[in-house]
Amino acid sequence: MDLAYIWYESARLMMGPARLAADMTRHSLQNPTNPLAYSPYARSMAAGCEMFERVTRRYGKPAFGLSETIVDGVTVPVTERVVWERPFCRVITFDRGFLRQPAEPQPKLLLVAPMSGHYATLLRGTVEAMLPNHQVFITDWSDARMVPMTEGRFDLDTYVDYLKDLFRDLGPDLHLMAVCQPSVPVLAAVAVMEAQGSPNVPVSMTLMGGPIDTRRSPTAVNCLAQERGQAWFEKNTISLVPPIYPGAWRRVYPGFLQLSGFMSMNLDRHVDAHSDMFEHLVTGDGDSAEKHRDFYDEYLAVMDLTAEYYLQTVETVFVNHALPKGEMRHRGEPVDLSAIRRCAILAVEGENDDISGVGQTLAALDLTPNLPDARKAYHLQEGVGHYGVFNGSRYRSIIAPRIGAFIREMQALPAAGVPYLRQVG
Missing domain, CATH: 1.10.287 (Helix Hairpins)
Structure with a gap:
């Protein structure tokens, strides 16, 4: 391979x-x-x-293309700026050109984008919905084939270290949104910081369609990982980056293999979409054809993941269920979710999610017994699948306002004081 x-x-x-x-x-x-x-x-x-x-x-990395937003009923320009950078990640913020200061304070919100094949621009709609009322930052993960071997390895421990550094550098008063895959390392990073008594613990984290405990409502993706195990994935999905790229000879999980997996999950739908695209082009239906181009220009743009990060994630999250079983470790030290006492948690799930089943993200609330109930919330969105949790009409009209309300509520709460032990039973 x-x-x-x-x-x-x-x-x-x-x-x-x-x-x-x-x-x-x-x-x-x-x-x-x-x-x-x-x-x-x-x-x-x-x-x-x-x-x-x-x-x-081969589809290149798309642009966010967010040039304006509306704040307090006024259209203001938006510009991108890199505020934090490491070999495998940079953080972009979206500066808004205020004509006057907003009527209410604008909380700082870090979107932790998935590092699971697609670029951070997949969350364009997620960013757009939060821009009017938040100072938005987003992690822009690097394509592993573009990172030279001299920059070293990137594994799950490195991922958690990046997050801890980010929380420190972008704080204080930082709120988090983790979409799908990063829910696990975000929760782990916060737990490690809480255990260390760090003053840089974020105010809140919103976990959206995340595989916190894949033993709950297991999906086809979860079952495949459980059945095959890490060794199978290492043998059948890991390859070397060709010498034409800066990351030559790095072991990666290639984007083209990930894309084939994405496509095979809903192959009939993609075949029908391309058949419809052909008909639109023949009949001159330019608007429909352009919608198809826009969607697939984003969907077909994929990036490589380092082998060590991918395999460690498969083993830790999907095979061993290490985080919910209390067995996950970071740099040799246990990740203790009971240490979380300050950072509020909102778990968001989709009723029809076929990637992270209902209950998998909710598990975060059950695994944090020392976090006060006043700092916990849950939202199950009816009628949406995995993508609809963070994009689309229901996200814009229902989920995003719910997240915004939660952030404002947690921002207004006094800092957590004495340890709180939830009564069970």
Whole structure:
């Protein structure tokens, strides 16, 4: 499997001339000076050429493209700025050009984006919904194939260290949103900081569709990991980065393999979507075709993960269930969730989530017995799947306002004082 990445890149490069020819043919057939451009035959040929070019290209990292937002009813410009950087991650904040100071204080909110294949821009809608009322930061994880071997390893321990440093550097009064995969390292990082008595513990964390305890309502993804085990994934999914990239010879879980897994989970839906795209191009339905392009330009843009991080996550989260069993360790020290006494928790789940089943994120509230009930909340959103937990109409109209209200409520609460022991039974 070590050479699979090299074979993939070789095949992609060999397809280059055919892809270029298809693109040139498409432009020729769509040229308004071409008398054939308006014929059904030319439309079908051009549509086929575009579909071929799109399914054989490598999609680059998308841009957030958030240029404005509305604050207190006034449209203000938005600009991006990097405020924190390490070899495997940088943090972007979205500065808003206020014409006047907001009527209410704007809490600091760090979105911890998933490091599970897609870029942080997958959370564009998540960011957009929180911008009017928060100073938003987001983790922009690096593509492992672009990080030279001289920068060292990146594993689950490194991930937690990054988070601890971030909480310290962006604090105080920091609130967190962890979308899916980072729920586990975020919860672990907060527990470690609480156990150390750190003054930089965030005020609150919102965990959204996270695999805190995958023994609850296990999904097909959870069962696959449990059945195959870490050794199978190491043998069948890990490859070496080809020498054409800065991260040459780094062991990674390649993005193209992750994408094949994403696609296979809903293959019929993707086939139907591309078939519809072809029809839209032939009939000249530009708006529908553009929506398809926008979605798949984001969905098909994937990044590589370091092998050590990926395999450690599979073993810790999905095979051994180390965090909910109290067996997870960070740098050799136990991760004790009962140490969490100050950082409030909101668990958000989707009724139809087929990645993190209902109850898996809720487990965070049960695993933190010393956190006062006043600092715990839960929201189950009806009618949404995994993606709908952090994007889409129900996220914008229901979930985002609920998160905003929770943040304001926790911001207003006095700091946690004496330890609180929840009565059980």
